[in-house]
Amino acid sequence: MATMTDTVRVWDPLVRIFHWALVAAFAIAWLTADELQPLHEIAGYIVAGLIAFRVLWGVLGTRYARFTQFLRGPATTARYLSETLHGREARYIGHNPAGAVMIVAMLLTLSGTAFTGWLIADPARQAFLPDLPPIVASAQADEDEYGERGGEREDAIEELHEVFANLMLLLVALHLGGVAFASLRHRENLARAMVTGSKRAPEPGDVD
Numbered sequence: 029m030a031t032m033t034d035t036v037r038v039w040d041p042l043v044r045i046f047h048w049a050l051v052a053a054f055a056i057a058w059l060t061a062d063e064l065q066p067l068h069e070i071a072g073y074i075v076a077g078l079i080a081f082r083v084l085w086g087v088l089g090t091r092y093a094r095f096t097q098f099l100r101g102p103a104t105t106a107r108y109l110s111e112t113l114h115g116r117e118a119r120y121i122g123h124n125p126a127g128a129v130m131i132v133a134m135l136l137t138l139s140g141t142a143f144t145g146w147l148i149a150d151p152a153r154q155a156f157l158p159d160l161p162p163i164v165a166s167a168q169a170d171e172d173e174y175g176e177r178g179g180e181r182e183d184a185i186e187e188l189h190e191v192f193a194n195l196m197l198l199l200v201a202l203h204l205g206g207v208a209f210a211s212l213r214h215r216e217n218l219a220r221a222m223v224t225g226s227k228r229a230p231e232p233g234d235v236d
């Protein structure tokens with residue numbers, strides 16, 4: 029029988045450094061947007077670099093860092109959500125199936141944010157993109173605040189950059205809600221686990 033002092037190492041140091049560096053870089057990118065452009069772009073590139081590292085580490089990393097350890101199919105994920113609604117979902121030692129979906133959603137949305145930001149920062153980088161279909165182009169062709177009409181595609185990409193950034197804020201709110209909920213349900217401080225790397229040892233019924 030596990031006692032309160034039995035713990036198991038779950039998050040390796042690189043996952044933890046990745047997580048808290050990502051939180052810091054994302055916060056800086058968010059706070060400096062349209063205020064302090066050079067810092068905004070540096071923070072955004074750091075986010076992009078961290079994601080590239082995490083994708084690599086999801087393939088090569090330690091056990092609980094690997095995508096194959098925590099990504100489950102749609103059926104398992106749906107069952108997990110249904111069990112959660114009924115208050116009888118299992119405790120997972122690694123990421124639970126809902127958390128796994130959230131991680132993929134955050135990594136994709138952050139990639140989209142960083143990529144569109146990179147495109148705006150120098151319009152020459154947009155040269156390889158196809159022209160917008162006329163219906164989208166005309167919807168975007170209103171004069172901007174400086175009375176200029178140019179750059180429909182640029183405007184559309186700026187719009188997309190903000191949509192990604194705002195979507196990310198929503199995902200972070202859901203992420204924090206999920207972390208708080210799972211912490212309460214399984215009486216375990218998950219935020220602390222992302223600092224120390226350790227969680228309560230598996231008990232009967234837990235999914236390892």
Ligand code: HEM
Nearest residue numbers: 043047050051054122123124127131134200207218219222
């Ligand atoms: C202070 C606020 C935050 C806290 C307390 C927090 C906490 C956590 C915890 C506890 C986990 C592990 C979840 C689990 O046990 O399965 C996690 C994972 C994760 N969080 Fe956060 N988080 C915060 C903010 C953020 C922000 C702002 C982002 C994105 C910009 C983010 C992105 C992620 C990602 C990508 C993972 C997956 C970690 C991995 O396996 O590499 N988090 N977070």
Ligand code: HEM
Nearest residue numbers: 057058061062069072073075141142145146148149190193
């Ligand atoms: C990945 C994290 C990022 C986040 C959360 C983010 C967020 C934002 C937000 C919210 C805005 C809108 C500001 C406003 O008009 O009120 C913005 C604008 C902008 N961002 Fe980002 N961004 C990120 C990455 C990047 C990167 C990597 C670059 C370029 C290298 C970049 C370049 C720009 C530019 C050029 C603008 C336009 C500023 C303007 O409206 O004149 N961003 N960003």
